[in-house]
Amino acid sequence: MIRYALLITVLAVSTIACAEERLVLQQALRRLSGEEAFLREKYTPEIIHQLDNTSYTKKTYKNLLKRRYESINEARKIITERLRHLPPESERDSVEQKVVYLDPGHGGSDPGAAIIDPAKKDNDTTAYLITENTVNLAIARLVKRNLENCGIMVILSRDSEQTTLSLDTRSALCRAINPDIAVSIHLNSSEFAFPIFDQPDTALPELNYTRVYVWGPSERDLLYPMYWYIHERLQNSHAYEESVKLADMISRALKAELDVDFVLSSELEQKLASVKQRRTALWKEKNPSTPVAPPEEEPKIPAEIIQRNRDASRQYEESIAPYKGISGKDLHMARETLDVPAVLVEAVFLSCPDEQNRLLYEDRTECIADGITRGILNYFENNSKQ
Known part of the structure; x- marks a missing residue:
């Protein structure tokens, strides 16, 4: 019974x-x-x-x-x-649950960051050891399970590795669903993790940190079509303010769960500076006569537009300055969601060999999912107290 x-x-x-x-x-x-x-x-x-x-x-x-x-x-x-x-x-006739939109980055014909299997032939570019597409989806499915167990409705932008979705379609789905929050899930990667001209001292493979992004347009970005409209719309809503709160909650939860810092250590910063310097010198040495294209003629922009955009861009920078785990960038899924608080998570660097091993042979995927889940739950809990 x-x-x-x-x-x-x-x-x-x-x-x-x-x-x-x-x-x-x-x-x-x-x-x-x-x-x-x-x-x-x-x-x-x-x-x-x-x-x-x-x-x-x-x-x-x-x-x-x-x-x-x-x-x-x-x-x-x-x-x-x-x-x-x-x-x-x-x-x-009404929805009583919280609704979360999860967007596992890349997919289908777009693998995202990918690590070639060293055991395969050099020219076999499809022989990936691990792809961002696959890991992003695995993380999203785990977050979905975790949140649904807490009574939260979760809608994925895609639930198949074979699905190819444009950024415009992903954001259109988000605006249509109008969730309480939207989280795009990605893994980071750095060109500086891989050597150039087979020179080991031109790479820093251990480069790794966790970061969550909100929209952060530059003064030039704000010249693009609809950007100023989006900026004004955000000023009249709490969406951007809530995006920053959500990003802070997720970044702190990921840092605690993964034991990865928000920034590089001073030692790694010095190594990275040395790597960049070495790459620049080596590139000039290997390409001594590379012609430099003349800069394109810029249109004459009124001084008041320049100042207006500069002030607006600075406003975004200042709003996230207190938060070490947050960066601002002109990212589609942080911009085109309009009234929906939205963030883009770059959990760890797939280009870091240690992270590759953790993702392949340890429970790193679950840890990332747990960090994102905890950040989302903390955000909802914090908002319920206000």
């Missing part, structure tokens, strides 16, 4: 969870339609022509909006397909 009652309880919880996920996805389809209608009304062909004629960069509204409409259509197909695999609809 107890076992039967437990089964009924599990089935009931599962039914509620599926019903809430169905509702979230149905709402997502409506948001996609709403976003498309808003963009078409706001950016008419005449407005697009006017904006692009007065642009200070080569990036255009025309191309940006073309990609945006394509990504909306792709997101619509993905959500419709996921709805098709959910159980039949049941009565549910």
